[in-house]
Amino acid sequence: MVTWLPISGRFARVSLLGVGLENDPEMLLSSFTGLIILMIPGNPGNEQFYADFGQIVLSKISRIMRISEENFLFCTVSHLNHVPMPRVYSGMSICNCADRISLAEQIQYKFNFCLQYLPKAAKLILIGHSIGSYFMLRILPDLLKHEFNVIRCISLFPTIEHMAESPNGERLLPWLKVDSYT
Structure with a gap:
């Protein structure tokens, strides 16, 4: 099931894979007590890229x-402004398609999506792909602080893992390096 859900005044395209998805997705998510696998995309941030992957994960x-x-459930939330928004939602959103959205x-x-739609009673596995791994690491402390039941985090090809060893990383590292004085 692919749907658009409002998150903090903006709409996100969300894909849900699992059984019993013919119901209202908001109701389904809020009352779900099983295991939710939240996929945080890499670039280009289009959640549909992960549909086949989600089916394989669910069967395994x-x-x-x-x-x-x-x-x-396997749930993937697109990045803001990474997929075209239907006109029906554009008038209801505080976000325009031409807006540039910062990393922060x-x-x-993504954190607001979790607060608004994911039940704390459900077990939660976070999977981040590429830059989505960074998103995952950034929202994890807040999810734990808000008592979400995060049982596992998985990084797929994390951008952050060998960034300093990349050509741009080697070039920029001297400018970004901060020495520790502890």
Whole structure:
């Protein structure tokens, strides 16, 4: 199921994979008590890129953990302004398609999605792909502070892992390096 959900006055395209998705997605998410796998995309931030991956993850989890398919969801939230918004939502959103969204705003947006739609009673696995791994690491402390039941975080090809060793990283590192005086 692909739907548009309001988050802090802006609309996000959200993909939900699992059983029983014919119901209202807001109601489904708010009352869900099983396992939610939240996929945080890399660039280009289009959640549809992860549909096949989500189906594979769900089938593997069902088999490995011996959990019935009704007890877990795979949820992916697109980045702000990374997918075209239907006109029906553009008039209701405080965000215009020409707006530039900062990294900090994108991170806060993902956290606000969690606050607004994900139930704290559900178990939560976070998966971040590329720059989504950075988003995941940034929202994790706040999720824990708000008592979300995060049971695992998984980084897929994290941008941050070897950034300093990349050509641009080597060029910029001397400018960005901060010495520790402890």
